Amino acid sequence: MNYEGAVYRPPSEARSLIIQVTIGCSHNKCTFCYMYKNKQFRVRKIEDIKNDLDESRIQYREVKRIFLADGDALALKTDKLKEILEYIKLIFPECERVGIYTSPQNILRKSVDDLVLLSSLGLGIAYLGLESGSDTVLENVKKGVTSSDMIEAGKKVVKAGIKLSIMVISGLGGRELWKKHAVESARILNEIKPNYIGLLTLLVEPETEMFKQIxxxxxxxxxxxxxxxETKELLNRLTVDGCTFRSNHASNYLNLAGELNEDKERLLKQIDDALSWKFGTKDEMYRRL
Ligand code: SF4
Structure with a gap:
């Protein structure tokens, strides 16, 4: 199978079969994001998607998870996604879960009934980049939506019975807005009540608008x-229960993983312990951790 350009997937889809159903991201304007800068967004032809699935069937004896890429594959019309999910069911009957990246804009374009239908056909998890719950931060980074849009979109996915994993970017508010970023992100997460919360730490690549701002x-x-x-502030304010919290991406300074609310105190203690260490430089902190 020939992937077009670099392909990204969430850490938890590391063992999944990845199928590109779209190329790039339909928004592609976030100031910190470099992932799809070189790709012009388009939806792939259904025959090409089915060919990739057929090829994979020949290649892999057992496929338990499939991840639909690129950036916001939920941009596909419901009928087309339905056809893809039905085809997956037909040729990969052993597949237990199909995952997808989505944007709030594309969730909002779908009805709850559309999402329920997709869920019934095997769409088991959607990954949504909240990035920040602060409207000021969202506007600064050109996310293209407000925190209210995020809440509406997130709640829709939860209501449809699709597991929801939300990503927040530590440091996205910078020095000026870090507190607002933490407080508002916690507020939005508490309202949406996702199944998973993942924290990544801001890494700025030279080809981004944010690099020039820095x-x-x-x-x-x-x-x-x-x-x-900032992570401590956010975690302190989280009241979501029955939610898996992870801050264990390669970009994170401190590896945190636990179930909320039961592990919250342990996670906060881990942060306090790390804060009590003496660090001179970023490198030193990496070595110490
Ligand atoms: S962060 Fe997400 S929505 Fe924004 S440009 Fe990147 S892939 Fe697209």
């Missing part, structure tokens, strides 16, 4: 300790 002194990155303080 060079121009318009955005100040957080230091390692400041990121931990």
């Amino acid at each position: 060079q121009a002194g318009e955005f100040q990155l957080l230091k390692a300790k400041e990121v931990l303080l």
Whole structure:
């Protein structure tokens, strides 16, 4: 199978078969995001998608999970997604879960009934980039939606019975807005009540608009300790229960994983312990952790 350009997937889909149903991201404007900068968004032809599935069937004896890429594959019309999910059921009867990246815009374009239908056909988990719950941060990074849109979109997925995994980017508010970013992100997460919360830490690539803002002194990155303080603020405010919390991506300074609410105190203690260490530089912190 020939993938078009670089293909991204959530850490939890590391062992999944990845099928590109779209190329790129239909929004592609976020100032911090470099992932699909070189791709012009388009929906792939159904025959090409089915060919990839057929090829994979020949290649792999058992496929338990399939992940539909690229950036916001839920941009596909419901009928087309239905056809893909039905085809997956037909040729991969052993597949237990299909996952998908989605944007709030594309969830909002679908009805709850559409989502319920997709869920009944095997769509088991949707990954949504909240990035931040703060409207100011969302506007600054050109996410294209407000926190209210995020709440509406997230609740729709939960209501449809599709598991929801939400990503938040630590440090996205920079020095100026870190507190607002933490407080508002916790508020939105508490309202949506997702099944999973994943924290990534902001990494800025040279080809992004944010890189230029940093060079121009318009955005100040957080230091390692400041990121931990922000995570502590967010975690302290989370009231969601029955939710898996993970901050164990390669970008994160401190590896945190647990179930909310039962592990919240342990996670907060881990952060406090890390904050009590003496760090001079980012490298030193990496070595110590
Ligand atoms: S962060 Fe998500 S929505 Fe924004 S440009 Fe990147 S892939 Fe698209």
